[in-house]
Amino acid sequence: MNGDPVTTTLSAGPLLLRPWLPEDVPALIEAYRDPGMRAMLRTQVTDEAGAEQWLRVQQEGRESGSRFSFAVVDRDLGGEPVGNVALKYPAPGSGSAEVGYWTAAPARGRGVAALALEALGDWAFEAFAGDGLMRLELLHRLDNEASCRVAEKSGYGFVEVLPARPPWPLDGHRHVRVRAGGAR
Template identity: 80%
Template structure:
């Protein structure tokens, strides 16, 4: 794996996207205490041991080239992470990957998610163009109207309704963004 991918840091206006660090653990635990966020995520972080495991999974994914998670720092605030964006890229040579994100309660409504997701998307299409990446999917449950708005603001068009599938109790939405210039 290219060292540039392992250590990639991205910028989007006042936002800095960087790999998660052990010193982010208290902020990570605090973000996961938010009931709204807990309702939308599969993997929960409730204590330091789970936060360390979460960080280890992120680091192992980055090393394997299959998962690139970024702590989102709003430099206009206090320099602590206010969100997360992630590229889940199944394997080199895959045409598609999946993106995900969350925003801490204290940073919602400030445009953090669309800006961070836009930066991640642009980076993914550039970094993995040579491997054949042409499509990114964003998935969420149908009751998550905020994620529909973030998807639209980030250029991810609604593609389809997905049937409920464990661990999700409700149907979902798939939003898709294609690499610019691609016609499908």
């Protein structure tokens, strides 16, 4: 792997993808106030204690190498986080990992999620090339048409419909992005 993934930052146009910081608590709480976002996510953040716990989980994931979550900062919108992208990385040699994201309401419809996911994927394929990472999967609920558009815009082609199973009450989609030269 190239560099230190615990402190890695990425740049994509006006976006900065950086580790989450303790001073991001107010922006995190505000983002989770959006009913649309809450409806699509399993984890809920409702107060300062919940936000601090969420930040601890992200930090622990980076330190253990199991999850690399980035605050998405739009420098054109003042420098506060407007989203999150995450790489959920399984054991080296498995060949695949999952990505996830959310975008705060004020940043939606501006291409932030697609640009951030593309940067995350580029980084993941480079950083984990030595571990054999060849495939990234993006999963979303069937009724989340916006996530379908984001997946396609950021290079994740539709692969299949997934049947509902706990904790997801509805069917979903699996989208895949393959490393250049890899098989789908």
